[in-house]
Amino acid sequence: MPDALFLSNLHVYHGDTCAVRDVDLHCMEGTVTALLGRNGAGKTTTLSAIAGLLAPKRGAIRFFGKPIERLGPEAICRLGIGLVPQGRRIFPTLTVAEHLEIAARAPRHEARRVWDRNAVEEVFPRLRERRRQLAGSLSGGEQQMLAIARALVTNPRILLLDEPAEGLAPQIVSEVADAIRALKANGLSILLVEHNIPLALSLADECVVLSSGEVVWRGCAPDLAASPDLLNQHLGVH
Amino acid sequence: MAFWASQSLNSLALGGLLFMLAAGFSLIFGLMRVANLAHGALFMLGAYVGLASVQAGLNFWLAALLAALAVGVVGGLIERFLLRRLQGRTLPQVLLTLGLAFIIADACLMVWGGDPMRLPPPEELRGAVRLGDLAFPRYRLFVMGASCAIGIGLWLLIERTRIGAMIRAAVDDMQMARAIGISASALFSAVFCLGAALAGLGGVLGGPILSVYPGLDADMLPLALLVVILGGAGSLLGAFIGAYLIGFVYTFGQALVPDLAYVILFLPMVAVLAIAPNGLFGRRLS
Ligand SMILES: Nc1ncnc2c1ncn2[C@@H]1O[C@H](COP(=O)(O)OP(=O)(O)O)[C@@H](O)[C@H]1O
Ligand SMILES: [Mg+2]
Numbered sequence: 001m002p003d004a005l006f007l008s009n010l011h012v013y014h015g016d017t018c019a020v021r022d023v024d025l026h027c028m029e030g031t032v033t034a035l036l037g038r039n040g041a042g043k044t045t046t047l048s049a050i051a052g053l054l055a056p057k058r059g060a061i062r063f064f065g066k067p068i069e070r071l072g073p074e075a076i077c078r079l080g081i082g083l084v085p086q087g088r089r090i091f092p093t094l095t096v097a098e099h100l101e102i103a104a105r106a107p108r109h110e111a112r113r114v115w116d117r118n119a120v121e122e123v124f125p126r127l128r129e130r131r132r133q134l135a136g137s138l139s140g141g142e143q144q145m146l147a148i149a150r151a152l153v154t155n156p157r158i159l160l161l162d163e164p165a166e167g168l169a170p171q172i173v174s175e176v177a178d179a180i181r182a183l184k185a186n187g188l189s190i191l192l193v194e195h196n197i198p199l200a201l202s203l204a205d206e207c208v209v210l211s212s213g214e215v216v217w218r219g220c221a222p223d224l225a226a227s228p229d230l231l232n233q234h235l236g237v238h
Numbered sequence: 239m240a241f242w243a244s245q246s247l248n249s250l251a252l253g254g255l256l257f258m259l260a261a262g263f264s265l266i267f268g269l270m271r272v273a274n275l276a277h278g279a280l281f282m283l284g285a286y287v288g289l290a291s292v293q294a295g296l297n298f299w300l301a302a303l304l305a306a307l308a309v310g311v312v313g314g315l316i317e318r319f320l321l322r323r324l325q326g327r328t329l330p331q332v333l334l335t336l337g338l339a340f341i342i343a344d345a346c347l348m349v350w351g352g353d354p355m356r357l358p359p360p361e362e363l364r365g366a367v368r369l370g371d372l373a374f375p376r377y378r379l380f381v382m383g384a385s386c387a388i389g390i391g392l393w394l395l396i397e398r399t400r401i402g403a404m405i406r407a408a409v410d411d412m413q414m415a416r417a418i419g420i421s422a423s424a425l426f427s428a429v430f431c432l433g434a435a436l437a438g439l440g441g442v443l444g445g446p447i448l449s450v451y452p453g454l455d456a457d458m459l460p461l462a463l464l465v466v467i468l469g470g471a472g473s474l475l476g477a478f479i480g481a482y483l484i485g486f487v488y489t490f491g492q493a494l495v496p497d498l499a500y501v502i503l504f505l506p507m508v509a510v511l512a513i514a515p516n517g518l519f520g521r522r523l524s
Contacts, residue, residue, distance in 0.1 A: 102404050
């Protein structure tokens with residue numbers, strides 16, 4: 001199976017400080033890869049570089065074989081990478097419907113499923129009820145659903161999810177988790193950053209652990225779940 | 239009574255012109271975070287192009303259309319070939335627009351000379367409408383109506399269309415808007431063209447009221463800046479209300495206490511900023 005996403009020797013800086021150092025990573029098509037690590041490990045920086053929001057200093061990023069490390073975010077989105085950023089970053093002055101309208105893009109590949117407004121409203125029925133509402137007035141959980149829906153209607157081949165459960169009530173977390181599970185069952189490739197380790201391990205096929213910007217472990221999710229020392233040392237799970 | 243009525247109409251007409259100037263300035267600033275100091279020069283360029291077209295025999299309305307288009311194209315060229323190269327560097331961008339303001343002003347002086355010229359209003363809008371004892375110049379009434387129509391048109395564009403939603407999204411969070419596939423570059427060009435065209439149109443429509451002369455740019459730019467500071471950068475409603483407010487304050491200030499016109503102009507601004515640092519309708523722009 002081809003790599004949906006392939007990073008090699010990636011270095012990303014914030015100004016003069018190196019936040020991501022020599023990272024290699026690959027996501028196979030149709031799987032969920034979890035990128036884990038403590039706060040400040042460099043997870044968001046890595047996703048930002050993939051999405052084109054930060055230019056890597058060194059290294060390669062390939063999307064289905066195509067180098068994308070020099071492209072801008074709009075071009076990367078159009079190739080089929082959907083970003084659900086940390087903190088959701090919805091547009092407060094736009095309605096729910098407008099979010100989906102401006103992000104909508106026809107799939108440019110043979111998609112298993114075409115994501116349009118109806119399709120995302122099926123996965124997130126709350127968004128249908130809130131269609132005419134300004135996104136700034138939504139609850140945190142609804143904003144997260146909107147952020148995911150906004151990325152889905154670009155019809156991505158891979159979804160980058162940065163802490164989708166952050167700051168949500170437990171009941172909403174399980175709603176969002178069910179939605180992610182449904183996307184995975186649909187065959188969508190996902191690169192997932194999540195601090196809720198049990199949640200991440202329940203969704204992921206492969207895991208990559210970052211510490212201080214470097215990869216310190218990689219393997220399959222059950223192996224990580226079975227290594228309390230690793231979890232303790234790099235993820236702060238007791 | 240006649241004095242108050244006619245000065246009020248003058249205020250409304252000036253407010254309408256200021257709105258055409260400030261709306262584009264405010265849109266550009268909200269989206270690109272660039273204070274376009276060439277905006278006054280684009281207004282004046284519009285006035286001269288309109289005047290030259292009328293002198294060449296075009297009718298007023300065609301001349302206005304032509305001037306708006308021409309100034310829109312000039313704005314598009316400025317954005318695409320000059321501002322674009324300084325992307326993300328706000329101070330150099332602002333300095334560039336200041337330089338362009340001088341260049342445009344000098345070019346106008348070279349082409350059209352230093353004498354003030356009057357742009358005649360269109361035939362059908364000459365004369366006045368009589369209401370009892372009061373006479374209201376038709377053309378000023380028209381300018382006020384036109385600015386309201388433009389305001390409503392812009393509001394519909396921003397609030398009710400897909401491209402307007404894209405602009406709002408980019409004002410809210412530019413990077414995120416790009417990450418869902420919105421082309422920042424295309425939006426910048428479109429908004430800069432639109433803002434410049436509005437300034438140019440304002441210049442032509444202002445011609446019969448303000449007349450056309452070197453220094454028109456420098457007279458108008460500070461007023462537009464005041465409007466935007468008062469109303470709040472990036473806010474269309476703010477630009478509208480600010481424009482009419484400044485129109486009144488400036489017109490009555492000039493008529494009643496000409497020596498203090500500028501003091502009276504800046505007082506409301508200081509007062510508003512003391513209470514609402516982002517302007518009356520502005521929100522904090524990151
Ligand atoms: N905008 C920024 N400017 C400077 N440093 C930053 C910025 N964003 C993140 N960093 C630094 O880069 C490192 C990695 O941050 P980040 O990728 O956000 O970590 P994570 O998402 O794993 O919590 C941290 O040390 C952080 O302080
Ligand atoms: Mg993070």
